Amino acid sequence: MKLIFVVFLLVLYVPIWVSRFCSVGAVQDPLIYFISSPVSSPTTSFIPPVSASMTAFAPGTLQQKGIEEEHKKGESGKRMVLLLIFICGALVVVVVLSLLCCWNRYWKLSRKRKNARCSDVEKGLSLTPFSGKFNSLRMVSNRGSVSLIDYKVLENGTNNFGDDKLLGRGGFGRVYEAQLEDNLRVAVKKLDCGSEDAKREFENEVDLLSKIHNPNIISLMGYGVHEDNGFVIYELMQNGSLEDILHGPSRGSSLSWHTRLKIALDIARGLEYLHECYKPAVIHRDLKSSNILLDANFNAKLSDFGLAVADSSHCKNKLKLSGTVGYVAPEYMLDGELTEKSDVYAFGIVLLELLLGRRPVEKLAPAQCQSIVTWAMPQLTNRASLPNIVDPVIKNTMDEKYLFQVCQLQVITSPYLYFNFLHPLFVGCLFKFEIFIV
CATH class of the missing domain: 1.10.287 (Helix Hairpins)
Structure with missing residues (x-):
């Protein structure tokens, strides 16, 4: 400057x-000054004056003009x-x-980028160049909203992705526990991005989670790319997924009636944020018990946003049918009509899982399956038979008054009558849950 x-x-x-x-x-030439200046003499001149006609033809005058x-x-x-x-x-x-x-502007920008890189390193996140085929992620990284974590850091933190660090398996990959710098414990989802669908889901999840921040939605800590693999780094949820606790070896014994209501309320709050608060609204498209994670205090958070989509007509019309059997709304499966109500239907299925302790679809025989909705709907509206179908783990610990209110909420989320999260009946039920839990 x-x-x-x-x-x-x-x-x-x-x-x-x-x-x-x-x-x-502009100072006059000395010769001109000498010629043009009158010569003064101390003595009187006796030379007679020259006539005007003689002066006109004098050679000195012509020279002066030239x-x-x-x-x-x-x-x-x-x-x-x-x-x-x-x-x-x-x-x-x-x-x-x-x-x-231009040089001053370039110097300031380069200094700003250098400071940003130094800041990321101070946080314990190693930044490296990544594959050019993940074009949308380059824009995310340039905005500085999420950190690109070096593959070596992830490899060391997961013990070379050993089985002793394995937390679970998903559609496109596995989830590992990792310990990064400063003893930071995280969950690392390793995805095989060899196919276009897998790569698209990976980019979509990183992009959405880098913008969405809510207590009931999983927090993105960073991401990584190595060869054909993509890595999504989340906060670690100590109690794993709701599916593992409900349908695993313990059969939900650690989930009391009060805890189950709290989990249901957390899920509803997360969906309410996606549908009503975040702009443009986001449809999760794959809400299920395996995508609901629980922390050490059984606070529930929504995860796995690979199939999520912003609620805009130009996007929804181009999507192919996706989801998990048992959680997909009937109108979406039949007509391909995707709305926020598709998530609300899936929420009702999760409520049934919490209440009944059963899976969304159960095999009765090698070639015969039964939907939890088909089995439970006739009994949910019958007060006499309702207590008999509740999960035995919580049957003797709940208040029947709240049981009927939960069933009322499950009925309005059924394909026959379900509404969105702003419907007065839905809001009223959630408000009662909140009072009971507090």
């Missing part, structure tokens, strides 16, 4: 230099040269100033 200021002062002084140079050049004309031509030439010099000098100064401004 100081250099630019000095050059600017030089530009201001150029006209002064030129004006002084012109004034110096010298004056040549002097004028020389002066005009000097002025032209000085004008050209001034214009060229001004152009040079403008070019120099422009270059200095």
Whole structure:
């Protein structure tokens, strides 16, 4: 900046230099001054005055006029040269100033990027270049909203992705527990991005989770790319997925009636944020018990946003049918009509899982399956038979009054009557849950 200021002062002084140079050049030639000046003599001249006709033809007078004309031509030439010099000098100064401004801007930007990289390193996140085929992720990284974590850091943190660190398996990959710098424990989802669908889901999840921040939605810690694998790094949820607890070896014994209501409320809050608060609204498209993670205090958070989509008509019409059997809304399966209500239907299925302790679809025989909705719906509206179908783990620990309210909520999320999260009946049921839990 100081250099630019000095050059600017030089530009201001150029006209002064030129004006002084012109004034110096304007001094009369000594010879002309000598000829044109009268010669004074201390003595009186006795030479008679010359007549006007003789003066006109005097050779000295003609010589004086010729010298004056040549002097004028020389002066005009000097002025032209000085004008050209001034214009060229001004152009040079403008070019120099422009270059200095560009250099100053480039220096500031490079310094800002360097500081950002240093900040990420101080947080314990190693940044490296990544594959050019993940184009949308380059934009995410440039915005600085999510950190690109070096593959070596992930490899060391997961013990070379050993089975002793394995937390679970998914459609496109596996989830591992990892310990990064500063003893930070995270969950690392390793995805095989060899197919276009897998790569698209990976990019979509990183992009969405880098923008969405809510207590009931999983937090994105970073991501990584190595060869054909993509890595999504989440906060670690100590109690794993709701599916593992409900349908695993413990059969939901650690989930009391109160805890199950709290989990249901957390899921509803997460969906409410996606549908009503975040703009544009986001449809999860794959809400299920395996995508609901629980922390050490059984706080529930929504995860796995690979299939999620912003609620805009130009996007929804181009999507192919996706989801998990048992959780897909009937109208979406039959007509391909995707709305927020598709998530609400899946939420009702999760409520049934929490209440009944059963899977969404159960095999009765090798070629015969039964839906939890088909089996439970007739009994949910019958107060006499309702207590008999509840999960035995919580059967003797709940208040029947709240049981009927939960069933009311499950009925309105059924394909026959379900509404969105702003429906008064839905809001009223959730409000009662909140009062009971608090």
